[in-house]
Amino acid sequence: MSALTAGTDQWDIATHDGFIAYYDATLRDAYRAAARLTGGNQASAEDVVHDAYLSLMRAAQRSDVTEVSVGWIVTAVRNRFIDGVRSSDREERRLQLVATTDTVDAEESSQHSPTATTATNATALLAALSDRERAAMVLRYVDDRPVAEVAELMGTSVRATESLLQRAKRKARSARGAE
Numbered sequence: 001m002s003a004l005t006a007g008t009d010q011w012d013i014a015t016h017d018g019f020i021a022y023y024d025a026t027l028r029d030a031y032r033a034a035a036r037l038t039g040g041n042q043a044s045a046e047d048v049v050h051d052a053y054l055s056l057m058r059a060a061q062r063s064d065v066t067e068v069s070v071g072w073i074v075t076a077v078r079n080r081f082i083d084g085v086r087s088s089d090r091e092e093r094r095l096q097l098v099a100t101t102d103t104v105d106a107e108e109s110s111q112h113s114p115t116a117t118t119a120t121n122a123t124a125l126l127a128a129l130s131d132r133e134r135a136a137m138v139l140r141y142v143d144d145r146p147v148a149e150v151a152e153l154m155g156t157s158v159r160a161t162e163s164l165l166q167r168a169k170r171k172a173r174s175a176r177g178a179e
Contacts, residue, residue, distance in 0.1 A: 030052060128171060
């Protein structure tokens with residue numbers, strides 16, 4: 001039996017061979033949609049496509065979905081991308097709230113502790129960095145993780161992570177000098 005249901009554009013993904021045939025036939029369309037959504041960012045596009053196919057595979061294993069079209073995976077890619085943007089926005093708001101709370105708490109207690117003043121300064125310096133720079137600096141110098149582990153967690157090479165850390169340190173020094 002063919003994976004493509006006769007006379008329709010529906011793919012039978014109930015079997016392993018059917019799923020693989022669907023994947024092979026639709027990957028180009030799914031990736032093209034993801035690349036447009038992510039502005040051509042290859043790593044992000046691959047992540048979105050991977051998540052969409054993984055979701056489809058899980059749904060097929062539960063027998064929630066047995067036949068799909070090309071449009072199904074393109075819609076799933078779009079939905080995964082939107083979910084990622086929303087999640088990123090929520091995380092950004094959460095970080096801003098934490099930074100604001102930490103700054104207020106530090107200012108209130110700075111009269112009593114020189115360490116609190118240092119924490120306030122560190123928070124201000126971190127705020128001057130981009131999200132990626134801030135994440136790298138926190139992982140490396142606050143969490144005390146090796147550069148290789150920071151690179152792995154951030155999905156970049158060790159060299160790219162070292163460069164990112166150097167740029168972040170220069171930017172932090174520059175922000176400290178501007179105070």
